[in-house]
Amino acid sequence: MKSRFVYFIPSLLMAALAIALALFGLMKYDAAEEAQKALSTGSESGTTAPEAEQAPVYRYVVAVHPIEAGDTLSAESFIEIETASPIEGAIAVADVPYDLTIETALEPGELLTAQTLEKQSLIRQIVPDGHTAIALEMSGVASIGGLLKPGDFVDVVASFKGRADGESSSKTLLKSIEVLAVQGETTVGSASSDDERRRNSTMVLAVPEEEVRALVLASREAQLNFTAVKRSPVVIADPEAEKPEAAEEETAIFLSDLIPEAPRAPQRSATVERPPEDPGRKVQVFEGSEARNVYVQ
The missing domain is CATH 3.90.1210.10 (Antifreeze-like/N-acetylneuraminic acid synthase C-terminal domain)
Incomplete structure (x- = not known):
């Protein structure tokens, strides 16, 4: 009898645990059902949960x-x-x-x-603020071999011929100047006839207003050459950081700086040393009031 009771205890505990789990599940089910009813009641009455705010598009x-x-x-x-x-x-x-x-x-x-x-007008659309559009004659050399296109950037180099005693010189007049148009085209691949391109052999540059007079004067007094450059990206510096020192202004190059000096010949003495005369071979002949020297072998 006692042994049967011992075997009956685990079964009794398992049954009690099953009953507890069933009661817990029933309570959860009732809570979920009540929440669903409250949500449906709120939607029928026109009151909905606040929607999440969406960012404007x-x-x-x-x-x-x-x-x-x-x-x-x-x-x-x-x-x-x-x-x-x-x-x-x-x-x-x-x-x-x-x-x-x-x-x-x-x-x-x-x-x-x-x-x-x-x-x-097209000029008002493509010219940046603070700049002036200037047209210059364009040749095969000035157009960088025909590779120059609208939107490129060039440096303008001016070469001056020497006058009187002055030397020929050259200097970079402007840097990173934007090309607005080439042969009348403001965009790459614009549809223009070959005849229109031949008649308009110019390029238009966007020159800062303060540099316009220098470029106009140089275009009349000097030979202008253009070198294509890759514009560096604009870097926004930290306002609290120290400003970099301004680059030194480029000086002009003169012709004498490029021509190598010729090697100098060794200097010779102005006076030529003569061997001393042998007084034993010198005979002085007097003829009246005149006298002459005669050397005897």
């Missing part, structure tokens, strides 16, 4: 193929883009004036802006 349009001046804007010419921050001057998708004829060309990937729709 700005939508603009970008050209997908070249649009020439005089073309009419159409939805097929653009694709929409989204940004998390507004773009100054850009036209929103809802404000794009489709069926409008524009007077400014658009390149693929270019954003449609209010400036594009304004009726203003």
Whole structure:
């Protein structure tokens, strides 16, 4: 009898544990059902949980193929883009004036802006603030062998011929000057006829206003050469950091600095030493009031 009771105890404990788990599950089920009922009741009464605040999204349009001046804007010419921050001057998708004829060309990937729709000259659009557009004659040498394109940057080197006793000299007149147009083209790959390109053999530079007079004077008094340079990226310096020292101004190079000096010949003595005369061979002959010397072997 006692041994049967011992074997019965584990079964009793397992049964008690099963009953406890069943009661716990029933309580959880009731709590979840009450929460579901409260949520459904709130939705029926029109009160919903506060939605998470979403960041604003700005939508603009970008050209997908070249649009020439005089073309009419159409939805097929653009694709929409989204940004998390507004773009100054850009036209929103809802404000794009489709069926409008524009007077400014658009390149693929270019954003449609209010400036594009304004009726203003091409010079006003491409010349940066504080700069002046200056056209210069362009040859095969000046165009860097024909490789010069709009958007490149060049250094302007001026070579001056010597006058009177002056020497020929050369110096870098301007640095990192942007090329606005080449043979009348303001963008790479613009459609221009060969005849128009031949008639317009010029390049247009964006020159800082304070350097305009120097360039105009040098273009008349000197020979100008152009060297293509790779513009270094603009680095925004830390306002609290120390400002770098200004680079020393480049000095002019004179012709005498380039011509090597000829080797100097050894200097000879001005007086030539003569061997001493042998007085034993010298005979002095007197003829009246005159006298002459005669050397006897």
